[in-house]
Amino acid sequence: MSCASSVNLTYMKKHNILILLSLLVLGLSPVMAQVVTLDSVLARIDRANPMLKEYDQRAQAYEAYTGGAKSWMAPMVGAGTFMTPYPGQRLMEERDKGSVMISMEQQIPNPAKQRANQNYLASRAAVEGEARAVRFNALRAEARTLYYQWLVATEKMKVLRENEQTLELMLKLARVRYPYNQGSLGNIYKTEGRLLEVQNMLLMTQGDIDEKTFRIKSLMALPATTPLQIDTTTEVTFRFSPLLSDTAAIGAQRSDVRQIDKTIQVMQLNQQLQRMQAKPDFKIRFDHMQPIGDMPTQFTAMAMISIPIAPWSSRMYKAEVKGMHHDIEAMRRQREALLIETQGMLGGMVGPINNMQRQLTNYAEKIIPALRKNYESVLLAYEENREQLPAVLDGWEALSMAQLEYLSKRESYYIMIANYEKQVEE
Secondary structure, three states: OOHHHHHHHHHHHHHHHHHHHHHHHHHHOOOOOEEEOHHHHHHHHHHHOHHHHHHHHHHHHHHHHHHOOOOOOOOEEEEEEEOOOOOOOOOOOHHHHOEEEEEEEEEEOOHHHHHHHHHHHHHHHHHHHHHHHHHHHHHHHHHHHHHHHHHHHHHHHHHHHHHHHHHHHHHHHHHHHHHHOOOOHHHHHHHHHHHHHHHHHHHHHHHHHHHHHHHHHHHOOOOOOOOEEEOOOOOOOOOOOHHHHOHHHHHHHOHHHHHHHHHHHHHHHHHHHHHHHHOOOEEEEEEEEEEOOOOOOEEEEEEEEOOOOOHHHHHHHHHHHHHHHHHHHHHHHHHHHHHHHHHHHHHHHHHHHHHHHHHHHHHHHHHHHHHHHHHHHHHHHHHOOOOOHHHHHHHHHHHHHHHHHHHHHHHHHHHHHHHHHHHHOO
């Protein structure tokens, strides 16, 4: 083998190794998670959630049914014999042989009944549309709650990591000072215990984040392996709704009230359809007789009309109309009760939300800053050998508990806002 061939072979091997290493690095590099805002999450749920698609398909089904509401029954055609004697009978005349008969029959529905049925079927599609809105409102509230909880858990992770770093620093200082009789072994163990507790809380919080991640992915109809991250800059604010003092506005805003309104319209149209049963239907029939013997060709033409006002037939649709009247009145009472309940619920939710908002302000502006100053002053005294480690741990623990309590209350505050937004459907 020549020297040039050996050089080329060595170069090709090095080139292949570089390609394999590059592919390995690309395969091991972490996939960047997609950052999604709350609005994009809600838009994705509205567009792709399978439970919402169910209502879309039902609405389309009723629209399809509406297209066939004015159809006629299929015509009936028959063939047979007419006035034909049994075999073995003695024929007196040629006309006694009978005839071959062809019969055609067509039912003609009443146009008023067809229009009433078409209006009834079309109205049911609107009910499915409002039912979809009710379901989407529930999914939207669930998604908001999960998103807000994930947001608070992310903040909690930051606080816990800071606490972990603080305790690790305390532990290092305690171990350095222990050989010089500037600390006790018990303080070292106590600090280690606090550090392990914080690390356990980190694991629990990360587990909560993972749970919220998978639940949001399921609502968005995304694969479980899809990397996802929320927008940590999201700001949650409470906006008072002016619907509180106006039940008419509540009825126009809430999808469940609109669903009751659409259901009442459906029942009224069905009631009208039952009233239309008092109108007659029609039928025409034509028979053609082709004689077998020496007879003229004959036909029969008939027009028939039903008599639905007969007492034995009218009893059924009259009972249906009366029963639907009571059902409609029951739905109206249900609507009225729902409006009153919603108005009272909204009024009762505003006070606790404002109260929680004031508590959060106190924590953020007064309680946590005061405890932080206390902790920093005790830590400074400890660094200057003017204070013992237990005092530092007590100051840190008071600050940490206040920070975690603040985050817990903020999570409750966000959930209260999500429930309020669910009631007003914003």
